[in-house]
Amino acid sequence: EGEHPFTLIVTxxxxxxxxPSDPYTIIVDTTAPVAPVIxxxxxxxxxxxxxxxxxxxTDDAQPQISGTAEPGSTLIIYDNGVEIGRETVAADGTWTHLPVPVLDNGSHVLTVEAxxxxxxxxxxxxxxxxxLISGGVA
Known part of the structure; x- marks a missing residue:
């Protein structure tokens, strides 16, 4: 884990x-972010x-979904297990998503991953x- 700078010296x-050459740095990151929060x-x-x-x-087919996650990560939004969008998490760890297209009538279970x-x-x-009782109408 972490930064690893490589330099070359020719003899x-x-x-x-x-x-020594200017360093060429790679970052090893094998740790997943913690679970985000709606x-x-x-x-x-x-x-x-x-x-x-x-x-x-609700009667809102386009409710604003908000939460927190690892800053700079890509948030993946799911509705009933199907991806409905992605957002970039802000530097302060917050994110917001407005479903497009609008959601359909019926039961919805939202989850997110970072x-x-x-x-x-x-x-x-x-x-x-x-x-949702009036899906398809934003």
Whole structure:
């Protein structure tokens, strides 16, 4: 794990050595990010708006999904186990996603995973489930 700088020194037959080259650094990263967190699913459509609680029913086919994850990682958003989008996690560890296309009527269970620059993927977040009663209309 970590940075590994490599340099070269050339030595001629007489034993004269060159100055070291500029370092070429590789980073070994075999550790996956910790599981990201879905902190809110926000309904901003219809008569009742605000943050949903797990298990709620909504009429918003495009709720704003937000949370936290490893800064700079790529967040992968799943609905019922199917990828619905990706976002880059901000330097402060926050992310937001607005589903496009809009979600369909029915039950939805959201989970997210974080993938770091080395391709290591986190465990999934805890699931967040809700019911949509008017899908297809944003």
């Amino acid at each position: 001629d037959p007489a034993g004269n050595a060159s100055d 902190t809110s699913v926000f309904d901003n459509q219809g008569a009742v708006t605000g943050n949903l609680a797990a298990g709620d029913t 993938m770091d620059a080395a391709g290591n993927v986190s465990p999934p977040s805890d699931p967040f489930g809700f019911e």
